[in-house]
Amino acid sequence: MNRRFLSLVTPIAALVLAGVFGIMITGSAQADDAECRPDGLYKQSGVDVPYCDVYDTAGRETMDSPRRSIGYFASWRTGKDGTPAYLVNDIPWNKITHINYAFAHVKDDKISVGSPTASNPAIGMEWPGVPGAEMDPDLSYKGHFNLLNKYKKQHPNVKTLISVGGWAETGGYFGDDGKRVANGGFYTLAESQTKINTFADSVVDFLRKYGFDGVDIDYEYATSANHAGNPLDFQFSDSRRATLMSGYVKLMKTIREKLNAASAADGKYYMSTAAVSASGWILRGSESYQVTEYLDYANIMSYDLHGAWNHFVGPNAALYDDGTDSEMKHWNVYGTYGMGYLNTDWAYHYFRGSMPAGRINIGTPFYTRGWRNVNGGTNGLWGTSALADQTKCPAGTGGDVGSTVPCGDGALGIDNLWHDKNTMGGEEPAGANPMWHAKNLEEGIQGSYIEDYGLDPENDPTDRLTGTYSRHYADTMEAPWLWNADKKVFLSTEDEESMAAKTKFVIDQGLGGIMFWEMSGDYDWDADAGEYRMGTTLIDQIDAAFANAGPYDATKSNITMPDTQLNVDVTYSGYAVGDANYPINPTMTIKNNSSATIPGGAVLEFDYATSAPCDMTQQSGWTLSTVKCGHTGGNTGGLKGDFQRVALTVPSWQTIAPGASVTVKIVYRLPISTPSNYVLKFGGKSYALSVDHPRLGDPGGDPTSSSSSPTSTPTTDPPDQCTEAAWESTKVYNGGNKVSHKGHNWQAKWWTQGEEPGTTGEWGVWRDLGAC
Structure with missing residues (x-):
């Protein structure tokens, strides 16, 4: 039973419920909700947000499973084009915790899914004669949204979120006629606070109207890295690279604040999440990813790490680096940084630097990527595959943008079943297949469905099953692939073995869960058809693994933080743009919002992610020393710790008066998300900082001697006493x-x-x- 239900009962009924069910009814909803706020989630003053509607008093999300299982639902698999349908009734509702509906878009500065026509899959389409897809007549709209709410009545604990943007609709949208309209999308919306306000208000209205539990922003990508994202959007993105991240921060902060206000008004908590990049190159241009404080959780797109946009043949979604990545070697990444960054483990640790593990979900692909005409490598792995004519590279890759790295020769035909189209209407060579088709290839089955996807095996040899697809697995990366030696085709896959490694990783690291793109790619063996079809094998595996997992890790810091908070802000700015952003050397600004004077000799300790080597320095005449290295050396097999911790000492001649700010230039080599777990020490005391949004009371604890003169470096705090109960082996x-x-x-x-x-x-x- 949840707080939303209790808010609807009368006081007398509440007393009865309390007696019957043992429910504790308190007189202070605000105090209860403050207890439920997740560690590090943005704390907005003056708004009583009903966190306990979604979170428990440890700040963990309340779900039917200890960990999240988040499935993206692709709106376009309607079956109306003759290909197999995947509808809302096909979702394994009892095996997942969240559904992300893909996609809504930005139109006229508002969230939109198009007009309510009969062909609109979101709100207008119907599927007569399909068992389970009958419309709920009590709702004013039809389509997928009708069915989502129909099934939510049966599965009320499954949360639904509307995802906005994605690869195709970050900088534009598909009109009612199916044609793409290039309107700038998030790129132009986020440069105006007025537009942002309009959009965020429309999101609130949208959630209320269509019954969603939150919004998932899939902005691909707010980065200063040139030519990042969809090439169709370069006309908007490339000219705005220097300001994209600041606009993204304003967008996400505004959405969070508007949702907080709506949550307080409705007595129902609305979630704000985001799909975030796993690429070290993209993240280097994303400053310190200052949006994490506004997210209930982040879904890491830890896939598409290798693909036919270049000629390096490697895994789509490796869990670990093993020191052999040919793309990392080409750019001397191992020599420059000592670690490789195109892997799930590195991406997780990047975000772990600013978020509790439980507010992070890793992504897994239910699809393949692949190349043809592969040269070298071991069964194709780390070989090369360059398109013979580089003047015909897909937009935004290789010779198309004058890159020194060739574009790849992407797999086609039967090795590219989804048959996505390029800007000219031709086949986009990518080796993109649902995993159920890849499983058929592995078993030597051509598939009874291939003509439904536009393949013509009778007349086109490329569309015909030839050769043998042998499965291989790299234990060092936890990555499977198929290799057809006859055709020289390499398809990077995801299957039960790699999923077992990833669920174990999630459980062992205390992560929130797994997100997967997208549900229709999962597979089951259909004995009657004699082939693999859409199914739930991987989702079942995730659900079974998480059923026996403990609660996720809800605490941001790995050390005991002070129980007194000081109102001090720490921000980072002045990042160089694009490829100039190395070494990364932003300006750190410390602003004292408290009534205390911070004296010379004060020590500010903080953590940063092990996604960067343990060698941070400063360039402003202060003293920066390493307190603890959570990881050193290469990252073969995974990073061994979450944080590097440093201490920054205020110079003896420097004070930071109430209301004053000081700046320090810091330097590091690989991207990190915003540093966190700040502890400020002076006057013999230690303080947590408000910038971390810790699970404490309001900022306070100002020292009584706030006007005292600077003194020597404060002494180390005395160790805590052993006040905790002694460990018992049977407990x-x-x-x-x-x-x-x-x-x-x-x-x-x-x-x-x-x-x-x-x-x-x-x-x-x-x-x-x-x-x-």
Whole structure:
């Protein structure tokens, strides 16, 4: 039972419910909701947001599963074009926690899914005669939205979000006639606060009208990296590269604030999430990704890490780097940075630098990518495949943009079943197939459906099944692929073995869950048809793995933070644009919003992600020293820790008066999201900072001696006493529980029993909180 229900009952009925069900009714909803706010989520003053509608008092999302299973629903698989349909009734509602509907778009500065015509799949289309796809007559609209709300009545704990943008509709949209309109989309919307306000208000209206639980912004991409994103959008994006990230931050902050106000008014919490990039190149141009504080969670698009946009033949979605990535070698990434960044593990750690693990979900593809005419490599892996005529490269790749790296020779025909079209209306060579088709290729089955997708095996040899597709697996990367030695075709896949590795990674690291693009690519064996068809094999596997998982990690810091908060802001600005942004050297601004004077000698400690090497420096005459390296060296097999921690000492001649700001130039080599877990030490005391939005009360704790003169460097805080209960080998502990054992305090990352603190290692269940 949730708070939304309780808000509807009378006071007398509430007392009865409390007695019957043991529900505690309190007099302060605001206090309860403050307890439920997730760690690090933007805290908006003056708005009583009903966080407890969605979160528990540990700040964890309430779901039917301990971890998220988020499926994208592709609106265009309606069956009306003769290809197999995937409708709302095909969704395994009892196996997932969230559905992202793809896609809405920006039109006239508002969210839109088009006009309510009979051909509009979102709000107008019907599927007469399809069992389970009958419309709910009580709703004023039809289409997928009608069915989503119909099935939500049966599965009320499954949350639905409307995804806006995506690859094709970030900078434009598809009109009612199916033609793409290039209107600038997010690129032009986000440069005007007036337009942003209009859009955010329309999102609130949209969620209320169509019954969605939140909005998922798929802006691809707000980065200063030139030629990033859809080539159709370059006319808008490339000229705005220097300001795209700042506009994105304003957009996401405004959406969060408008949703907070609507949540308070409606007594229903509305979620704000985003699909975020996994590419180190794109993220280098995304400043410090300052939007994470506004997201309930981030869905990392940890796929499309390799593809036919260049000639390097590699995995679509490797979990780990193993030091052999040919693209990393070409650009001397290993030599320059000491680690490779085209892998899920690196991308996760990038965002972990500014968010609790539980507010991060990794992405997995239910589709393939591939090349033909591959040369070299091991069964194709890390070979090369360049299009013979570089003047015919797809838009935005290789010779089309004058790149020194050739575009790839993407797989075609039967190896490219989805048969997406390029700007000229021809086939886009990409090796893009749903996994159920890849499984048929692996089994030597041509597939009874290929002509439905426009293939002509009778007359076109490219559309015909030839050769053998042998499955291979790289244990070091947890990445499978198919290799056809006769055709020299390489298809990067996802299957049960790689999914088992990824679900284990999610559980072991305390992540929130897994997002997958998209549900219709999943597979089952159809014995009657004698082939693989759309199914739920991978979704079933995710659901089964997470059913036995403990709660996700809801705490941002890996150390015990001070219980007193100081109102100090820390921001980063002045990033160079595009390829000039190396080494990365933004200006760090420390603004003292408290009533205390921060003296010379004060020490500001903070964490940054292990996505960057442990060698941050400064260029402003301050002292910056490393407190702890969470990871050093290469990242073969995964980064070994979450944070690098440093200490920045205020010069003896410097003070930071109330209301004043100071700046420091800092330098690091690989992208990091916004540093976090700040602890400011002076006057013998330690303070958490309001900029982290910690799960504490309002900023306060100003030292009484705020006007005192600067003194020497403050002494180290005395260690905590062993006040936690002693660990017991027979007792069950859940994530967040604390114990003391052998002179240290420990915190459980997830469910455990019988595992002795101090014996499970850095990756184990017990986190060492230090001596006591």
